[in-house]
Amino acid sequence: MRNWWENAVVYQIYPKSFQDSNEDGIGDLQGIIQRLDYVKKLGIDAIWLNPIFISPQIDDGYDVANYDQIDPIFGTEADAEALLVEAHKRGIKVIFDFVMNHTSDQHPWFQEALKGPDNPYRDYYLWQKAADKQELPTNWASFFGGSVWEKEPNGSDYYFHLFAKEMPDLNWENPEVRQAIFAVACYWAEKGIDGWRLDAFIHLEKADFQQQLDLEPGKIGLAEEYYANLPKVHEYMHEFSQKLKAKYPEIFIVGEAASADLSLAQGYTDPAHVECDTVITFRYFPETTSQKDPRLPANFQPAPLDWTAFKEEMQQWQTKLGHERYPTLYWNNHDMARMVSRFGDEEHHRAASQKMLATLMYLQKGIPFLLFGEEIGMKNLLLDEQKLVYDSQEGAFYQNALMDGYSKEATLKMLNQTSKLASRGAMQWNEQAYSGFSTVQPWSGVNVEPIYNAAAQVADRESIFHYYKKLLALKHQRLFQKGKWTYVDFGKSFYSYRRSDSEGQALVICNITNSSHTIEVGFAITQKNVLLANEELNIKNAKTIELPAYGVIVLKQRG
Ligand code: GLC
Ligand code: CA
Helix, strand or coil, X not given: CCCHHHHCCEEXXXXXXXXXXXXXXXXXXXXXXXXXXXXXXXXXXXXXXXXXXXXXXXXXXXXXXXXXXXXXXXXXXXXXXXXHHHHHHCCCEEEEEEECCECCCCCHHHHHHCCCCCCCCHHXXXXXXXCCCCCCCCCXXXXXXXXXXXXXXXXXXXXXCCCXXXXXXXXXXXHHHHHHHHHHHHHHHHHCCCEEEEECHXXXXXXXXXXXXXXXXXXXXXXXXXXXXXXXXXXXXXXXXXXXHHHCCCCEEEEECCCCCHHHHXXXXXXXXXXXXXXXXXXXXXXXXXXCCCCCCHHHCCCCECHHHHHHHHHHHHHHHCCCCCCEECCCXXXXXXXXXXXXXXXXXXXXXXXXXXXXXXXXCCEEEEECCHHHCCCCCCCCHHHHHCCHHHHHHHHHHHHCCCCHHHHHHHHHHHCHHHHCCCCCCCCCHHHHCCCCCCCCCCCCCCCCXXXXXXXXXXXXXXXXXXHHHHHCCHHHHHCEEEECCCCCCEEEEEEEECCEEEXXXXXXXXXXXXXXCCCCCCHHHEEEECCCCCCCCCCEEEECCCCEEEEEECC
């Protein structure tokens, strides 16, 4: 049986930033419904929404206080049901985001657990006492800065949190927790959702908290060996997915496996041991790190993609995972900067580099995951000082960089190129006030630009939008879904591969540099065998072709 998602192109909608329908500056479900025709027109098969459940919004909805109810900022349960109906009417599947590793500290389970060690919900979370003569149970750091341990407000125990302190981790060893989480998954599957994106699932198992990192006293450090990709994650996932698929065989499960390397990803997606259908790894984008300042955290200092390492990485994923499964294909999401700003040439070749990068990635073997707005060439949101305070990591980096002698401008520029906040700017629908996202100031801020807004892009046949439409139509052909992927080495200025099956072949050639290069392909190039190109090309029926800066051409080859 062929699974629907094998041929799907997924469009990620950050609900807060897509379309505001009630003039409060926050995107909502009715707003998404209003824009479904646009999504359909682009050629999308499924939308993935970041969390829309009741939440204090400490982490923009990844801190869930009630999994069964829609947060009023997004709308009502009826709106969610209407969204499902309207999407399905248009043949669009809907994927929700499931935060299963932790809840909000406002979740009733945690509120109960705080009542003391005897409370039946105590064991839903992870508790420790401080180790002898130490302030904290372990010297492990959380992903959002600070320790993973926080002292309970009215007692002497510490609870564990991998992200913000308002997001306590669930205790997956407790079968009641697994049962409760499963019930949530079924609740929404029953309402008709078509898939789950499983947030941070690789962290479900933790070591037993008896381990300390080898650090100077008083210091803490990331301790992934004790809380990421531990063996029981496979067990938990298998139990969850197998039960869910038994009830809802068509449900698509895409796991967020940030630090998973190829071999872990192979394990998580092994069809013989039902866990995830595919995973999103953050390993695709190795950077050249030589120019980073060691005094400051590396992740907020921009660095160019290391193309040589990227090519090697992609070849591994494409050949070792892609030959029998479906890797995810993406350049950006809500946790990282936007692709054209990070990997393309936003200043001089914005449209060409956007189109080239999309082609490079999405015609490979796998499932494209687009981030809303990339189809119109949206760039990073310009951040201001005010925006940073609300997110502790960026705020801390800002303060530290200033102390290390960086100017405000230089620091903001670095953050602007690296912060996840830069990808969360409101969708640019038109060139009017607030880019047509809302009639009031958007929560996130918004870039207002000519050309790079949906209205202008849809009106212009040569736009990025129309190029994406053609690209996605091509992606829906059998060859680009099922065909074998082979890297073709044309040297360091190019990224190139062939897709082939019993019926034919296609060659995708991308100029990854900002200058023009001529390439010899080994067969005569005619207008007829050009499936797609992002720039005007001078086709001379010769075996060579000159590709301008960030030029891309997709050529059909016989047999
Ligand atoms: C995932 C989400 C991220 C969130 C974190 C904690 O990594 O993508 O946005 O902050 O999990 O839930
Ligand atoms: Ca709203």
